[in-house]
Amino acid sequence: MPKAKRTDEIFPRIRATIMKIPRGKVSSYGAIAAAAGFPRGARLTVRALSQAHGLPWHRVVAAGGRIAIPGEHGLDQRFRLEMEGVKFSGKKVRMAEFEFKFPKKGKPKKIAKKAAPRKKK
DNA sequence: CATCTGACACTAT
DNA sequence: TATAGTGCCAGAT
Numbered sequence: 710m711p712k713a714k715r716t717d718e719i720f721p722r723i724r725a726t727i728m729k730i731p732r733g734k735v736s737s738y739g740a741i742a743a744a745a746g747f748p749r750g751a752r753l754t755v756r757a758l759s760q761a762h763g764l765p766w767h768r769v770v771a772a773g774g775r776i777a778i779p780g781e782h783g784l785d786q787r788f789r790l791e792m793e794g795v796k797f798s799g800k801k802v803r804m805a806e807f808e809f810k811f812p813k814k815g816k817p818k819k820i821a822k823k824a825a826p827r828k829k830k
Numbered sequence: 831c832a833t834c835t836g837a838c839a840c841t842a843t
Numbered sequence: 844t845a846t847a848g849t850g851c852c853a854g855a856t
Contacts, residue, residue: 749839755836756837756852756853773839777837777838
C-alpha cells in the first residue's frame, strides 16, 4: 500500500473536498486544504482550482471571505455567489453566516485533539 | 539542482 | 484598510 501519498492524491482529494461545498455556501483555500489533509496547503487548493475545471471555483474565497481573484473574474464570482444566496459585506463574504464547515472524519471517541502538533524536522 | 511563480495565510507596521 | 515581509507547497523553467 500504500505509500502513495504523493501528489497524485492531492488534486483528487482537494477536488472531492470542494465538491462537498453545498450551494449557497463558501469556503476558503486554507480551510479546503486543511479539510483535504494539507494544513498548510492553501496554495495547493489554488492549483487544484486553476488546473482542474468543472469545480465550483466561485464558492472558494480567500481567508476572511475575501475574493482573491483579480480582474473581472472576481466580480463574476461575487455575482454567482449572490445568485446562490450568499451575501457580502463590502468586498468580503459574510463568512460568519456562509462559511461551510467540512465534516471531520471522525471517530466518535473522545474528543480531544490538541492543537496540531507541528512536525519538526 | 536552483530559482521563480501563484485565485494563500498570517503578522507587523 | 492597505502594504510589506515571511512561511508553506507543488509545479514550471
